[in-house]
Amino acid sequence: MEWRDQGILLSVRPHGESGAIIEVFTPSRGRHAGVVRGGASRKMAPVLQPGAQLDLQWSARLEDHLGMFRAEPLRSRSAAAMASRLSLAGLNTVTALLLFCLPERQAYADLYARTEVLLDLLGAPEVWPLAYLQWEMALLGEMGFGLDLSCCAVTGARDGLAYVSPRTGRAVSRAGAGDWADRLMPLPPIMLGQGAGEDAQIAQGLRITGHFLSGRLALEVVQKPLPEARARFVRQFEKRVAERG
Secondary structure (H helix, E strand, C coil), X not given: XXXXXXXXEEEEEEECCCEEEEEEEECCCEEEEEEECCCCCCCCCCCCCCCCEEEEEEECCCCCCCCEEEEEEEECCHHHHCCCHHHHHHHHHHHHHHHHHCCXXXXXXXXXXXXXXXXXXXXXXXXXXHHHHHHHHHHHHHCCCCCECCCCCCCCCCCCEEEECCCCCEEEEHHHHHHHHHHCEECCHHHHCCCCCCHHHHHHHHHHHHHXXXXXXXXXXXXXCCCHHHHHXXXXXXXXXXXXX
């Protein structure tokens, strides 16, 4: 068995004296693991950094074997990730969530494309947080917990949407909320594609996506706590929000 593809490096761990087991995210093979001979060597270790874009060739005697990777660097994202604590926390969050959420060897071509674009924006700190929020919304959708913000769940109206139901993930208008408003989550306009992407609204949006990632996906599907990397990123981002007032 053999295939070739591009992919995003998600994780690296030692294997034997000088090898490494890597996990990658590819458009046609999804999350996939394999051994890289010499992956822990001085030559390869700087190449095999999480977030790196790699040209990959995988081979194994049988399809269900771990297999071997030949990995060639296409571009590194280390410099962009190390530009700030927020960027590094962001990269760690993306790779951790993909490892946490994705089943092995199942393709998610649309999510892959979004992930590649997102990681290429790491060096743009004013743009990246909004792109990340949109990526989390897409991740929830791919995992079966997508938010429905198209119309009010109560009245069917498409205008005046102001809340999200923490149970269903559907939008609710002010008129439809009525006496239940205090039990709903405020819906920032940025999640409806409105506004310029203010940090405070993005933080509010991350609280909504975080609710469904931790309260639904983690509990009901993966049955493990959400990776701590996401909480670290949110704390770092909320620190920026506070500093900017």
